[in-house]
Amino acid sequence: MTCAIREGAEIKIWHRLDHLRGFKRQRAMSKNGYPVKIGILGCMAERLKEKLIEKEKSVDIVAGPDSYRDLPRLLAVTENGQTAVNVLLSLDETYADVVPVRLNKNNITAFISVMRGCDNMCTYCIVPFTRGKERSRPVTSIVDEIKLLSDQGVKEVTLLGQNVNSYRDISQQTEKYETNLAKGFKTVYKTKKGGLRFADLLEKVSSVDPEMRIRFTAAHPKDFPDEVLQIITERSNICNQLHLPAQSGSSTVLERMRRGYTREAYLELVAKVRSVIPGVALSTDMICGFCGETEEEFQETLTLMETVRYHTAFLFSYSMREKTTAYRRYKDDVPNDVKKDRHTRMLKLYIQSCHVLNQAELGKVHLVLIESINKKTQQLVGRNEMYLKVNVDQTEILSEDGGKRAIKIGDYVAVKITDAKASAFSGVPLYHTSIKEFYRDKCYGNEIVVQL
Numbered sequence: 001m002t003c004a005i006r007e008g009a010e011i012k013i014w015h016r017l018d019h020l021r022g023f024k025r026q027r028a029m030s031k032n033g034y035p036v037k038i039g040i041l042g043c044m045a046e047r048l049k050e051k052l053i054e055k056e057k058s059v060d061i062v063a064g065p066d067s068y069r070d071l072p073r074l075l076a077v078t079e080n081g082q083t084a085v086n087v088l089l090s091l092d093e094t095y096a097d098v099v100p101v102r103l104n105k106n107n108i109t110a111f112i113s114v115m116r117g118c119d120n121m122c123t124y125c126i127v128p129f130t131r132g133k134e135r136s137r138p139v140t141s142i143v144d145e146i147k148l149l150s151d152q153g154v155k156e157v158t159l160l161g162q163n164v165n166s167y168r169d170i171s172q173q174t175e176k177y178e179t180n181l182a183k184g185f186k187t188v189y190k191t192k193k194g195g196l197r198f199a200d201l202l203e204k205v206s207s208v209d210p211e212m213r214i215r216f217t218a219a220h221p222k223d224f225p226d227e228v229l230q231i232i233t234e235r236s237n238i239c240n241q242l243h244l245p246a247q248s249g250s251s252t253v254l255e256r257m258r259r260g261y262t263r264e265a266y267l268e269l270v271a272k273v274r275s276v277i278p279g280v281a282l283s284t285d286m287i288c289g290f291c292g293e294t295e296e297e298f299q300e301t302l303t304l305m306e307t308v309r310y311h312t313a314f315l316f317s318y319s320m321r322e323k324t325t326a327y328r329r330y331k332d333d334v335p336n337d338v339k340k341d342r343h344t345r346m347l348k349l350y351i352q353s354c355h356v357l358n359q360a361e362l363g364k365v366h367l368v369l370i371e372s373i374n375k376k377t378q379q380l381v382g383r384n385e386m387y388l389k390v391n392v393d394q395t396e397i398l399s400e401d402g403g404k405r406a407i408k409i410g411d412y413v414a415v416k417i418t419d420a421k422a423s424a425f426s427g428v429p430l431y432h433t434s435i436k437e438f439y440r441d442k443c444y445g446n447e448i449v450v451q452l
């Protein structure tokens with residue numbers, strides 16, 4: 001399963017193929033075991049298509065992101081030694097009726113794809129070419145999957161899409177709101193009309209199980225409706241955390257990237273988000289070294305990061321991709337060592353600002369969902385609402401019925417934060433709780449006194 005977003009992702013696959021080729025040869029020579037078939041699936045398959053087979057003779061199947069239903073036929077084609085290719089992109093494939101098999105049934109978190117493709121055409125990005133046109137999965141199929149996951153004990157679901165704010169289930173018509181783009185934001189494509197929107201989806205999804213946490217990513221800043229902010233504040237199981245990728249802090253770079261907003265419009269949106277959802281944790285993606293990026297423009301990225309203060313940031317050096325508008329129109333003219341240096345400076349600033357933000361949480365009580373055990377330290381590892389890791393010792397704590405019981409994976413625990421690093425917290429687990437109880441206590445200022 002491959003990615004094509006940056007060159008680095010593809011280089012990893014080429015290395016992996018070297019290894020798999022040897023494995024396939026070994027198998028072919030051994031008397032035992034089935035012969036090995038190598039299939040390259042996903043975005044790299046879509047991007048390179050037949051070129052992949054010309055370069056890599058040992059590949060049996062090349063299947064793009066919209067052709068997974070065809071895999072049984074493709075495998076059958078390979079039976080007589082042929083190579084099978086399907087890289088057709090679809091206008092409506094969402095795999096809505098395919099119920100994923102969960103390989104690790106003990107996982108209490110899950111990811112659900114709510115839409116596919118992207119119509120945004122940011123000039124640096126290959127996604128619209130490898131994933132095709134934007135299409136949304138019907139609400140009913142998403143809600144059904146969430147019900148199933150809830151029955152299986154899943155406690156947290158992340159809804160995935162390239163731009164969840166343009167979600168639109170047109171199989172269900174509604175007379176409801178149409179959001180207009182706010183001042184300072186524009187879009188390159190004609191927005192569709194009607195159907196159920198992302199706020200409707202959030203409303204339905206968060207109603208399935210009030211004890212199931214809901215997160216979503218990514219939210220393009222360009223069309224962020226008030227209704228989405230409203231539902232986040234109304235539902236305590238929708239986490240107060242937003243991935244709002246800025247990509248750059250410079251309006252001129254943003255213009256070249258065709259992001260559809262200026263630095264000022266982005267900062268206004270951040271201010272609005274923070275006023276509607278106090279305490280919201282923001283995360284971002286940032287690219288340094290995009291075509292023509294000057295030192296001054298880059299510094300605007302640093303000052304934006306300083307101003308916003310992100311809890312989480314994914315920082316990338318620009319990697320030129322064929323087919324994109326930037327490839328056709330601009331020059332990848334920022335030298336590699338400058339890109340590297342800018343990346344290091346972004347990272348340094350980000351770590352510093354995380355440190356400050358996280359220190360401010362010391363002494364506060366967080367609602368933590370316990371996800372796993374760290375095999376090395378034997379500590380329990382969970383996440384707070386901000387999606388940051390919280391480590392706690394294994395111990396017995398006050399349970400809902402007034403007794404004491406050990407903490408297990410899947411429990412919600414109130415944790416007092418006692419140590420804050422840039423990337424994780426440690427704390428003292430106080431008592432077992434639930435989303436409902438934790439926020440009721442917080443709302444009424446109830447303090448549960450626990451002997452530490």
Ligand code: SAH
Binds near residue numbers: 126161247285287317
């Ligand atoms: N749809 C999401 C992003 C999906 S791709 C959004 O618009 O926010 C994930 C991230 O990869 C992007 O946000 C961007 O920061 C980064 N990215 C995309 N193309 C890139 C490229 N050519 N070089 C470096 N980073 C890139």
Ligand code: SF4
Binds near residue numbers: 126128220
């Ligand atoms: Fe790529 Fe832009 Fe679409 Fe995100 S919104 S997937 S960055 S084209």
